[in-house]
Amino acid sequence: MVLVNFARESIVDPDAIAAALDKGQLKTYVCDFPEPIFYGREDVIAMPHIGASTAEAEENCAIMAAEQIMDFLENGNIKNSVNFPAAAMPRVEGQRIVFTNENVPKVLGSVLSVLADHNVNVLDMMNKSRGDLAYNILDVEKMADDKVIAAIQNIEHVTTVRLIA
The missing domain is CATH 3.30.70.260 (ACT domain)
Known part of the structure; x- marks a missing residue:
C-alpha cells in the first residue's frame, strides 16, 4: 500500500506512518511536507512543497507578475x-x-x-x-x-x- 499526502503536514501522524513503514503495513509514503523522521528513508518519497495555493503565494505571484510587466514596459526585459x-x-x-x-x-x-x-x-x-x-x-x-x-x-x-x- 502506498500513502500519498499532498494536503497538509498535520493531516497524518508522522510516528504512525514511520511505524507502519517499519512493520511493512505501508510500502511507501509520498509527501510534500517531509518531517525529520522521514529523512534518509528509502520508503519515503519526499518532494518540496511549492505552496502555490496559499494566500501568500498568490499575493507573491501577483506582485512578481506586476514587477515583470513593469520591467518590460520600462526596460524591455522579458522574464517567464x-x-x-x-x-x-x-x-x-x-x-x-x-x-x-x-x-x-x-x-x-x-x-x-x-x-x-x-x-x-x-x-x-x-x-x-x-x-x-x-x-x-x-x-x-x-x-x-x-x-x-x-x-x-x-x-x-x-x-x-x-x-x-
Whole structure:
C-alpha cells in the first residue's frame, strides 16, 4: 500500500506512518511536507512543497507578475514568457530600442547598419531567439530622430520596434 499526502503536514501522524513503514503495513509514503523522521528513508518519497495555493503565494505571484510587466514596459526585459525568449539586460546611459523579428539571417546586421548610417552608437546589446522569433535589446547613446525607428521598422522581417527613453 502506498500513502500519498499532498494536503497538509498535520493531516497524518508522522510516528504512525514511520511505524507502519517499519512493520511493512505501508510500502511507501509520498509527501510534500517531509518531517525529520522521514529523512534518509528509502520508503519515503519526499518532494518540496511549492505552496502555490496559499494566500501568500498568490499575493507573491501577483506582485512578481506586476514587477515583470513593469520591467518590460520600462526596460524591455522579458522574464517567464510562454512564447518569447527570456531576455534581460541592465540599463546603461542613453536610450533603449527593443525589437522583434522573424529569426532569419541578416536582420540584426541590417538594424546595426541603420544605426551606423544615422551615427547612433550602440553601447550594449542582446539578441535572443525562440524558434522562429528573435527579440533584441539595444542600448544606444542617443537617437537621431524618429526616422531611425521608422527605418528599423521598414527592415524586412522586423515585426515590432519600440523606443524606451
